[in-house]
Amino acid sequence: MSAPEAPARAAAPPSDSIAAERADILSVRGLRKEFVSRRGSARVRAVDGISFDLRRGEILGLVGESGCGKTTTGKLVMRLIEPSSGSIVVDGLDTAGMGREEDFAYRRRVQMIFQDPYASMNPHFKVRDVLEEPLLIHGIGRSKAERMEIVERALEMVKMTPVSEFIDRHPHMLSGGQRQRVATARTLILSPRIIVADEPVSMIDLSTRAEILRLMKAIQSDLGLSFIYITHDISTARYFADRIAVMYLGRIVEIGTQDEVIDRPIHPYTRALIEAVCEPEPGRVDTLRDLKIKGEVPEAADIPSGCRFRTRCLFATEECARLSEPELEDAGDGHYHACRRWKEI
Amino acid sequence: MRIGETLSGLGDFWKEYRKVGSGLVGLAILGLFVLFAVLGPALVPFPGAVDHWHDITYWQDNPMAAPPAWTNALVARKGAVSARLQPTESYPSEGGGASYAFAYDYRADRPPRDLIFRYKGSGKVFALLEATRPDGAKAEIYRGQLELGTDWQRISVEHDARAGVLELVSSVDEFIGASIDPASARPVSLLFSEIESDMADSPRALKGEYAFELRIQPLSQGAKAGVPELLVSGQVSGVLGTDVSKRDIFTGVVAGIKWALFIGFLTSIVTVILGVTLGVAAAYFSGPVDWLLTRVYEFVYLLPVLPFLIVLSAIYKPSIYTFMVIICLLFWSGPYKPVYSMALQIKEETFVEASRALGSSGGRIIFRHIIPILLPYSFAVMALSVPGVIVYEASVSLLGLGDSSIVTWGQILEAALSQGAVINSLWWWVIPPGLMIALMGMSFAFIGSAMDKILHPKLKTR
Amino acid sequence: MSETRGGLPPILSVRGLKLHYFTSKGVVRALDGIDFDLAPGQTLGLVGESGCGKTTTGTALLGMPSPPGKIVSGSIVLGGRELVGMPDRELRREIRWSGISMVFQGAMNCLTPVYTIRALMAETWREHALSARANGAPSEGGSDAPRPAGAKNAKPDGEALEALMRKYVRLVGLSESVLDRYPHELSGGMKQRVVIAMALFLEPKVVVMDEPTTALDVIVQAQILNLIKSLRKELGLSYIFITHDLATEAEIADRIMVMYAGKMAELGSSEEIFGGSPAHPYTEKLLASTPRLHRRVSELAFIPGAPPDLVSPPPGCRFAPRCSFARRKCAEAEPPATDLGGGHLVACWKAVEDPEYERS
8 A cells, every 4th residue: 555545543653754764674683582381380482582684675584494483573573472572673663662552553564464364354254344444443544435445445456356246255255365365455454564474375275375475575566565474485485585584493593685595505404494395396206305404393491502403403513512502693795694613514 | 243234144143043943933932922921911801900910809809719711611511601791781770870781691501609790989879680580580689788989899699699599589489499598508509590499409500691780879969880890700710710819810920921021031131241241351351350250250150049049038038120130140150151261262363363463452352353253152141041040030939039029920839839729739720830931941942042053153263 | 008117017006086075065076087007116196286186086095085975986906906896894904004004184183192102003903904814815714714924913912013013113213112102292293203104004005195294394394205205115115195285296206196176187207297398287387386496486377266166067178267278179178188108198188289389
């Protein structure tokens, strides 16, 4: 949505003229989130000190296996949960200690597309209700007619035309791809600057995935939006993202442009991840993949000392266990990684 | 959720509901109840009788403990049916008074228990009653002075016309007339029997048209008499007979319908509203609110309702309204727990999270997302609570602790049992109120379970 | 048609298999005429979108269509025995699990949480092995007849069974202590290995696997695929590998059958399908819509529209409504399965008549 349609009653975002100077629209530093079980027995460090920047108009892919903390990171950026420590700075505004009003205004800056397109919409709502809700919450549109106009334009933006065919349907009357379009329209309707997409196509049919990804890419470039694209499928990250960050057990182990990370991976985990990916090429049937990784992911409540990847790393030495956790190191060209022994491997 | 949507939602719901047979039966029964509650007062023997249940004097002209009129169909020797007759003719008579002619067509085998001519007015009047039998016998069976007032004044043939009837018999056959023992004679029975030698012991009904003429003459200045009416106090009476206090039971049952509906509906609505509100509040706000409400719930839920009600009623003799409040305060614990767990579940749904991500307030989430999903369940619970409430009220009334200013089926039952209906085989007194309680309970149970059947699968949010 | 490696007769032969679901909304023609052969030691992949009939094929092979499904016609010949029409009792005793077994979709989540792995495996045993005889061998009379030694004839709870369980647990790369654990104590990868062990330990010759790696993380997925490949060699198994993911299929299958709307679209070797020029437009589109890791793809293709309603499928080619090459003939007449040479089958008018045909 290029131009805000009607005056909003809620607090307006701070003037863009100051923020326009910044190249980073989002800056995360030392972000941590710890979950404590009810009885206090288990302390799960879902996100354990991550730092990254999201540049204006960029798509950052957050890649990792289940339990690595990528979804939690997305929810932290969305302010659906509070961080245990660390900072999230959006457009120069520190989100720590945000009051209710500021939090409310924040929703117009950052929005989220959820993984399960069916579950993310109330099954009793029609498409028009789903899309009208954000407008009602933020007081956009002075009358029902005005709001419906905005809704219709949002549907056109995600190519759900003719609009009249879809606007009165319930979610269960739509296909998975169509639902995800409606979800996308819902996020766009508030004209956010940042969109967090949490596995947006993993629950959609293969042949429709491409359609949705193409649509999102087109919208992103048309509107100059910044995306955080969370996925476990590194192949779609290659297609969609400009930069990729690889997460393991709550930390970022590698981050760089998608060319760098995929064609020249440094961290052993990234390398194993890339080696593991299947490709639809012939001649693989009798070959076994050489996965340079052993064991299983440790429990998030019981993270190994030193480099947390060492229990699975074939190249780990006792130094890796003894010394403190490696921080992200610059290997040049903005390609950062967290492995001490990278030159030897 | 707009009106149009709600209406179309109701339309869909009705389509589904139609398919469940038991639900339709329940609805039909309920419809009948409402029909009777509305039309009933027009069907009772006396206008406005519905409001006079506890007024014993109101009923004194009814027969006591008379079986229902339709039982005549089951016996060979039919009893006279109670009736209320207006004069067929009236004409002024000499001296400023009036004469009223009554016609009574007697077809039964057993004569009525009494014939009562009653009227209101003011001042002193002189009354003369003449009876003409189908066999032509005619006599003046009563004459006397009456002081009129706003209450009914009556001439009872059984009590006041003894001498007159004996004379009538004698006028036909002196010998038979003389053979009847005046002390033990039953005037009405004699009046309606063939004049034969054993008419006192084994009377044979004389069927046919009986005519009565009642002449009223004012005696004092300005004395006035209203139009009299003839009450035939029959052997059988009304739709459901009468009790030992002479009250028409059908009237009582009809009067009880509206109370049952009122108590049932209002209590269950309030109970469910209370339970849902508290359940959602505890689930959504969790923390100390949840803790407190759950403790209260646990206490209330474990209270044994009937003993509690008994004790409370025995000490305080509450009115029906107080009773209903107490029920609401106890019964909300029923829907509370299921609503609580459902609300907890809904709260974790992704679409609620998505709504929060958009900036929803708690209120919006509760009223736009959580409660609409709970509505179907709530309605089903409302319907299913009604029978329970009615039975509790009946139980409390049965123990004599009910609100005596109103009429409920439980009270009728209580009266029946304590005043010897069972011992005296007055089945028409015991069965109807019990049956009504069962029927109404059944109809709501059907409605509620039909609703549950339809709405329950849709309780899943997926 | 009987394209097998090394000229051996196929261990599994399917001809004209039709399976329909008789629902209250109509008859869903989920599987409408499938033919294929499976050679010993070979892996046949069934691939397609959801609803194409691949899972249905899997359950049909085991004689277990989910109700209200019924096999309407066709033949399934396993090791010389016709399975269609075989009474369930016979199927259960002699064929299922000991002749052909299945790793169901999401099976790892269906392990009853209150039983140990040992108990679960023993239960599988009891269901299928009690009076099993060797595949294809004539019956030996009543259950009193002396049984030959071997896996199928071990007594339940006996030592032989215990040894068998240990052997297969080790074979799938787990330690024997797993037998004493409960399902919730195991990770996803471990559970899947257990499920595979359970499918193997009655020593069938053919194993059907339905999306065995879809729910797993990438690295675990690769490990399981490695396991499946090495087991094939070690135990001399033949696989039917069902998935919607072309990339996974390429890893494991020698021959691939691309299915669409209950029918075969294309059947060919890994080289023929993935080698760069598949014959069927649908296959081509599927490949073009799969994101690649090591190849720079500027645009992903997608297929507009949705699969057809299988209660009343369109006349003619079922893919025609979504095909960019469709002509009038495609909508009128169903293309038959045609051999393009060397056992590469395709059901498409364009592929057969006009391979160089450009989009109209």
